[in-house]
Amino acid sequence: MAMAFKMATTGMWVTDECKSSFMEMKWKKVHRYIVFKIDEGSRLVTVDKVGGPGESYDDLAASLPKDDCRYAVFDFDFVTVDNCRKSKLFFIAWSPSASRIRAKILYATSKAGLRRVLDGISYELQATDPTEMGMDVIKDRAK
């Protein structure tokens, strides 16, 4: 069974930059979010954009294109009901309905490859329009 998704992992190479930015985000908390993109020609998953610790979730939402797919990782800081500060990492697969089918399939089939490298993600979201990855959805999941 593991063969089917070898297409994802061996088909696309995740660059070291992706791994190192993610590690910095996880351990040093220097990024609020990272946006990844696939370059189909060179078959590489690369870092599209990183957001500084001061940026918010809205900045991430604004940096996702309306007509192309992306992957994003977001560091969500929140306070639980019993006043405990927590931080959770969210993985978002962004494929808006306006993007090309080719891009949608490319990102959907290659997701597993990137996810395998990113260790420590708590929640995963799939979104085709902004309402599916609104702040309310994030809060709802982190509860």
Next chain:
Amino acid sequence: MYGGDEVSAIVLDLGSHTCKAGYAGEDAPKAVFPSVVGSIDQMEVETETENNSGPAVDPKSNSKSLDSDKAKGKRKLYVGSQALGYRRDHMEVLSPIKDGVIVDWEAVEGIWDHAFRECLLVDPKEHPMLLAEPSSNTQQQRERTAELMFEKYKVPALFLAKNAVLTSFASGRATSLVVDSGGGSTTVAPVHDGYVLQKAVASSPIGGEFLTDCLTKSLESKGMTIKPRYSFKRKETRPGEFQVVDVDLPNTTESYKLYSQRVVASDIKECVCRAPDTPYDESAYSNIPTTSYELPDGQTIEIGADRFKIPDILFNPSLAQTIPGVENFAEIAPLRGLPQMVIESINKCDVDIRRELFSSILLAGGTASMQQLKERLEKDLLEESPQAARVKVLASGNSTERRFSVWIGGSILASLGSFQQMWFSKAEYEEHGASYVQRKCP
């Protein structure tokens, strides 16, 4: 490993009603034709030609027979909309697929031949082949397919992909619940990370064809009969005025008559039917305005409540029992409507993914492009799903994309550079045999 980058692959989706075929990388199938075949017993054809010089030796039909039909064993097969559109004495119309399972392999070969040789004009030896298969295809069927493809067609490489997975990918999701309502059946299949969760697949025999038959019966009970196109001739007596003359063709088979009637009835269905916003209710719909439709023989019929009643059968199968001529359809009783199938399927999945499935329900297939179907399904599900679930039904706005989502998914997948190493190659087939298909194409 097969390096398939140089030659484009062929993508084939043989559904219960239509067969879609085309080149990988394109955004719509090149050839779309009925997946039924016309068949005449060879013995009878010969006596026929001797006895009369009627339609059987018509030069037009002969030239067509040469390129579109294959004489095999004792029977002659006719494939493609054109060959089927021409009425022949004693021609039976057969469907090679029963309940999603291929029962007549010879007919399937006929269909494949037609797709490769007449529609796409390719030599299957030169192209890798991606076939879409039903979500609950049996092991035996898959091995048989692989064997045929490698042994008979000598394809260089093959891949079998599940319908539901292709639809899911085509909408950019690796996890989703795919509601595929096609011609012969409706299937609800959960897909998680690119795999179909076999145990939770739900299916029912209610598809577009069943609705078409219900519509025909319902119209008949109201005194409106649909005349198949071949059964009459239409002459223009004066400009703008037509005279319809019935033609008596006693040798036409019952199955051909049904096939030709369905062609007309399904067009009526596609033109006028619309899913009602709330469950259908005989009294509330008795006074709704009618819509007119002109039949091929020039007769205009008025369709009222049936416009809403027929689509509602998808949501409430027992409604079919109120239609004269369908009431003794034995299988109806235990059937569930679409919303119940969705909920049942989701409840069979792991608790952790149910939430995600509820929020990505994808509609696919010809019957799913019925007007208002998406809105109605979303509404019904909102009422019946658990409170916390965010129900979201997604369907492509473009009707071509919705109808051919499986094919489009296969087309793009087969053209991705990252997919090329996934092919089940001829060398691997020769080394490991047909059963290797289970490992290569899960």
